[in-house]
Amino acid sequence: MDQNFTIPKFHLPAIIGEIGKRLPQWPHTLTLIAGLNVALKMKLLPESELTALEDKLFSIHVLDTGGKATFTYRDGLFRPQFQTTREPDLAFAANLSAFLQLVARQEDPDTLFFNRELEITGDTELGLIVKNMLDAIEWPNLPKLPLFSR
Secondary structure, three states: OOOOOOOOOOOOOHHHHHHHOOOOOHHHHHHHHHHHHHHHHOOOOOHHHHHHHEOOEEEEEEOOOOEEEEEEEEOOEEEEOOOOOOOOOEEEEEOHHHHHHHHOOOOOHHHHHHOOOEEEEEOHHHHHHHHHHHHHOOOOOOOOOHHHOO
């Protein structure tokens, strides 16, 4: 990512979250799952840690958009879970800006957690495994987009 571009902290208006939680959740769930599976195919995720994710239920809730994605890892793939009968083994909740900052590596999960911008609930050991997996990802260098070039 361009060193001159930073993602600001922002909070979307409450009306967006109210509308978002009433919309179908499957589109962004499938998008997230597709991205995770592409990361698997590109071998960006440490394979040695993936066995710890087997049959675990994960939830990601983007608070200010109202979006929620629930998924599992089974038989070598991330899979969406549209109806669950149990609590997730590990759940993350934050506003969109915090998730974007996390993905862009502008902020780390520990800082966001201790600043109360990222809520993590569930299995602590599993949370550490996922955090270490995220930290170990070596993002490929992508071509610069004209939008972000100067």
